[in-house]
Amino acid sequence: MYAQMVKTAGTGLKSREEMTEQERNFQDKIDADIKIEPKDWMPDDYRKTLIRQIGQHAHSEIVGQLPEGNWITRAPTLERKAILLAKVQDEAGHGLYLYCAAETLGVSRDELTQMLLDGRMKYSSIFNYPTLNWADIGAVGWLVDGAAIMNQVPLQRTSYGPYARAMVRICKEESFHQRQGYDAIRKMAEGTPEQKRMAQDALNRFWFPSLMMFGPSDKDSVHSAQSMAWKIKINTNDELRQKFVDQTVPQAEYLGLTIPDPDLKWNEDRGHYDFSEPDWSEFFDVIKGNGPCNVDRLAARNKAWDDGQWVRDGLLAHARKKRARDLAAE
């Protein structure tokens, strides 16, 4: 998932006694794993939180095209170019399903887009980092999509039906993305000394930003309890981060690459890797708009939207004319 620090709407978790009867019935459905569908009654705060979360995820898919698009025209082989094109196409498709899922909650794609463009809504911090060498494209698939999958797999069981169903399809495609990313970086890790250097450089730059994708540490994560009770967040940030580290470390070892964390080591007692926390002050800087690429990413989205205005207007005008002509002909 590409949603971080989604602010849960409302006043926090309510006890059963504090709930209205409608709210109690709603919570009972969720507890019984019955999906909530668009026409069902739902608390306003549930609706608002979901819109934020799904919207942020959708925006991340859209902005996420930019760092990868940065390399499409420089992909080193026809096959790599085709794979990357297919991946970026999938991501635009994910954006589309997610905006559709959000629309079932009563917010239009245009409204959400406007909120992205004027900075009222966020996208994942990871896409504010640059892609500087070809191995970054592998690293994005391996680490970034890998981290996304960690979050998205449980969300297939999320309480909101349209979101859960969108996630099933997205997960299938994301796991393909992760495999191709790992394959691309493996090829480089096994390649010439220069290629190996690119692969290590990519891992050095993407490791900690990938860990940040799960959001702040549980002790600083103020929004979790209500979202977890609503089953729109399934695991805590730290659980998922640990799972990601445990999965990724052996993969890096297999590649002969070094994770840029001197304190990383297997903890026999815990049965998990111990690892260093990312620099959270950097994370909050990125979230506030001061990451390496925030300004450029938003400028690129705004330019695309502004440059495309005449196209959208033209196609809409044509559709209206055509409808009028069809009606007149009837």
Next chain:
Amino acid sequence: MTRDEAFLQFLLRMGDNTLILGHRVSEWCGVAPVLEEDIALANTALDLIGQTQMWLGLAGEIDGGKSADDLAFLRDAWDFRNVLLVEVPNADFGRTLMRQFLFDAWHSIMLGRLIKSSDERVAAIAAKASKEVAYHLERSGDTVVGLGDGTEESHARMQEALDYLWPYVGEMFASDDVDAQMVAAGIAPYPADLRAEYDALVERVLNTATLTIPESRFAHKGGRDGRMHTEHLGHLLTQMQWLQRAYPGAKW
């Protein structure tokens, strides 16, 4: 020119067209006017790159066992055989889609003939590609109509795009010795013989789009025989070939 030499030139023409146009279309990644167009542009580019792998793969076999990647990434501009139309820059979305339409119309007619090629490999590639290109043509034609017959601004932009691109259309129908040999071998048609069908198709769509086809039949040439490409091709190759050139022999 031997038959194999002519066949190689023909395959390079087909494969370089799809390679260069696929590259141009891929430049739109993430910045299209609307999400559906992001998807459609990526899909079109992907189809074209896939077709490139087939055409240049076969060309490489004829050319002494080279790979499609060798041909795409290690030739210089003078060895490219694409028509000039596909290498002109994207400019705005209007020009991109007009260029796509003018090419798709030719491409779809050409592939329709190549399905009956005497060379089974050519016929097989054409059969696969023509399904994809039928969709490309439908989409680019619909978009040209939608924007031509849209607002005043979209109409003006599409007319401007058509005026700019029209002089690049004629080259798709130029015929030379390579074509004569391909016709003699039953491999491919005379490009000139496709023009009447092309004109009928393009006129029908552009009329519906309320656009005016320029009267001049002047045609820029030099791409499909490599005599004189535009200045744009070198820049495109600089970007496309950079990794392969900077790290020779590396496997990716």
